[in-house]
Structure formats: structure tokens, C-alpha cells
Amino acid sequence: xLGHILAARAAGEPDRxxxxxxxxxxxxLSASLDSGELLTTMRYAPHLIGNPALPAxxxxxLGALLESAAVFSLLWAAETAVxxxxxxxxxDYLRSAGPKDTHARGIVTRLGRRVAAVxxxxxxxxxxxxxxxxxxxxxxxxxx
Amino acid sequence: MTAPEDEAAAxxxxxxxxxxxxxxxxxxxxxHALGIVIEAMGDATARFRLPYAAKLVGNPETGVLHGGAIxxxxxxxxxxxxxxxxxxxxxxxxxxxxxxxxxxxxxxRDVWAEATCHHTSKNVAFVRALAFHADGEAxxxxxxGTFMIATKLGTVAPRGGGA
Numbered sequence: 074x075l076g077h078i079l080a081a082r083a084a085g086e087p088d089r090x091x092x093x094x095x096x097x098x099x100x101x102l103s104a105s106l107d108s109g110e111l112l113t114t115m116r117y118a119p120h121l122i123g124n125p126a127l128p129a130x131x132x133x134x135l136g137a138l139l140e141s142a143a144v145f146s147l148l149w150a151a152e153t154a155v156x157x158x159x160x161x162x163x164x165d166y167l168r169s170a171g172p173k174d175t176h177a178r179g180i181v182t183r184l185g186r187r188v189a190a191v192x193x194x195x196x197x198x199x200x201x202x203x204x205x206x207x208x209x210x211x212x213x214x215x216x217x
Numbered sequence: 218m219t220a221p222e223d224e225a226a227a228x229x230x231x232x233x234x235x236x237x238x239x240x241x242x243x244x245x246x247x248x249h250a251l252g253i254v255i256e257a258m259g260d261a262t263a264r265f266r267l268p269y270a271a272k273l274v275g276n277p278e279t280g281v282l283h284g285g286a287i288x289x290x291x292x293x294x295x296x297x298x299x300x301x302x303x304x305x306x307x308x309x310x311x312x313x314x315x316x317x318x319x320x321x322x323x324x325x326r327d328v329w330a331e332a333t334c335h336h337t338s339k340n341v342a343f344v345r346a347l348a349f350h351a352d353g354e355a356x357x358x359x360x361x362g363t364f365m366i367a368t369k370l371g372t373v374a375p376r377g378g379g380a
Contacts, residue, residue, distance in 0.1 A: 093277055094274075094275060094276075094277065094283070095271060095272050095273070095274045095275075095277060095283075096272065096273050096274060096275050096282075096283035096285060096286060097283075098272070099250075099272045099273065100285070119246060120246055120247060120249070120250035121246075121247055121250075122245070122246040122247060123245050123246075123247050123248075123293075124245070124308065124310075125244065125245070125246060126308065127308075129310075130247075131245065131246075131247035131248075131289065131292070131293070132289075132292045132296070132310075132311040132314065133247065133251075133285070133288050133289025133290070133291075133292040133293055134247060134285075134289060136285065136288040136289065136292060136314060136316075137283070137284075137285025137286070137288055137289055138285075140284055140285050140288060141283075141285060156276065158318070158321075159284045159318050160317070160318060161315065161316065161317045161318065162284075162288070162315070162316050163313065163314070163315040163316075164288075164311075164313060164314050164315075165312070165313045166310065166311045166312055166313065166314075169310060
């Protein structure tokens with residue numbers, strides 16, 4: 074797993090991070106670099122729907138996207154010696170997310186020796202219209 | 218003192234309401250995709266089971282489920298507890314959800330979630346939930362969430378002709 078991460082980082086191909094994670098494939102996640110910034114995208118598929126009447130994406134899928142995006146941004150930004158372990162995540166749902174692709178980006182707000190804090194934002198068509206945000210804390214282990 | 222007929226009628230109403238809440242929760246495509254089984258619904262409670270599946274693994278080396286799958290299970294179970302608490306079925310939407318991961322899920326084992334809706338006001342429902350491997354075992358994760366009641370579809374009154 075760590076070999077994968079190092080190789081993806083060395084090659085500058087963040088999508089390689091996801092290839093090895095079955096759950097990321099289940100959600101339809103992909104990662105790309107957008108002017109140096111790591112973007113995680115959840116491709117729309119009918120099995121992601123939570124409310125068929127609206128229709129709207131399941132809150133759990135947005136939570137999972139935000140958590141994954143936080144992990145990826147951390148792996149991309151930090152020289153971690155182990156996979157980050159989620160301690161806690163708090164998701165705020167700002168507006169219902171329609172049956173479309175959803176993008177997320179994480180901002181590492183604090184990088185300590187044992188704990189990292191990441192803020193994550195998710196949106197669909199318009200980046201100024203966020204559909205969900207989250208803050209998460211991760212247990213990490215940094216060398217040095 | 219209530220007459221036995223009243224009690225019987227109330228019990229029937231309750232059963233009907235919980236059956237509808239269960240049908241509502243069962244009609245969620247993503248719950249099916251995850252393989253979630255609705256095991257029980259009470260007056261303001263729900264008990265769901267997430268069968269262990271290879272597609273939900275987050276770390277292929279250990280076989281441990283991805284945290285996102287636990288998040289989705291807790292969100293779904295918490296939502297069902299809100300449905301079970303409402304006097305009549307209304308659309309709801311998660312407002313916020315906090316999850317604390319106490320310990321990793323063990324590979325190969327199903328995960329259960331139990332949620333209780335502790336209060337509903339006109340607009341908001343308050344829920345707490347637990348995820349665990351077996352009754353009496355230490356929890357894998359705890360969650361606290363709030364839900365908005367009567368979102369969009371529920372608040373839009375049907376408009377007919379006339380005044």
C-alpha cells in the first residue's frame with residue numbers, strides 16, 4: 074500500500090492512489106491534479122442515490138467522498154510513514170447533491186507529528202456552491 | 218385508562234407507520250448497493266446490518282472496511298431512526314453528522330448499526346448511533362447527527378387550479 078503511494082507521488086499520478094482501494098472503485102472515485110491541487114471526483118452512478126424522489130445522492134456517499142478526499146490530500150501533501158487513520162470526521166450537508174459528478178478537495182490545516190487536521194469541500198457544477206464540507210482529524214506518523 | 222380497542226387501534230397505527238418507515242428506508246438505492254439489511258425498526262430506533270463485502274474494503278492489505286462504508290451505514294441507520302420517530306412520513310435530509318472511529322472494523326465480520334432519535338422538533342431531528350460487530354462488544358464507531366425534517370418535496374404543497 075505504501076509502495077503504491079510513493080510510486081503515485083513520484084510519478085505525479087494521483088489516480089494510482091485509488092486503483093488499489095476496492096471501496097474507491099465501488100464509489101467511482103478518481104483523482105487528478107488541477108494546477109497543482111489534488112481533486113477527487115465521484116462519478117455519478119444510480120447506485121449512489123439516497124433519495125430517489127428528488128433525486129439526491131446518499132449522504133453517506135458524500136461523507137465517504139469527503140473522507141477519501143481528505144486522506145488523498147494528506148497522502149499527497151505529507152511524508153507520512155503509515156496510512157492515516159481517521160479519528161473523527163464531521164460532515165456538514167449544505168444543500169442536496171443532484172445526480173451529477175461531485176468534486177472534492179482537502180486542505181491540510183494542521184500537520185503535527187501524530188495528528189493531522191484536514192478541511193474538505195465538495196461541490197458539483199459550481200465551486201462557489203458547496204454541497205457539503207467536512208473537518209477531519211487523522212492519526213498519522215511522520216518521520217523525523 | 219384507555220379501552221382495549223383504542224390500544225389495539227394505536228398498535229395497528231404504530232405497526233403501519235413503522236412498516237411505511239421501513240419501506241421508505243428500503244427504497245434507498247445506495248442502501249441496496251451497500252448490501253444493507255434492515256433488521257429492526259422501533260418507535261424511534263433502527264437496527265441495520267452491513268454484511269462484510271470485498272468491494273467495501275479500504276485497505277486491501279488488511280481487508281479492513283473503508284471508513285466511508287461505516288459512515289454510509291451510520292447515516293442510513295440514523296435516517297431510518299428519524300423516520301421511525303416521525304408521527305407521519307416526511308422527507309428528511311442530513312444536516313450534519315459527526316463520526317468518531319474508536320477502533321477499526323475486523324476484516325471478514327459484518328457490522329451492525331443501532332440508532333436512536335432522541336428528539337424531533339418542528340424542523341430538526343437529533344440522533345445518536347453506534348456501530349459494532351456484536352451485541353455487548355466494544356463499539357467500532359459512534360455518531361451524532363441532526364436531520365432537517367420536511368425537505369423540499371414535503372414542504373411543497375400540491376398546486377391545483379383555482380384560488
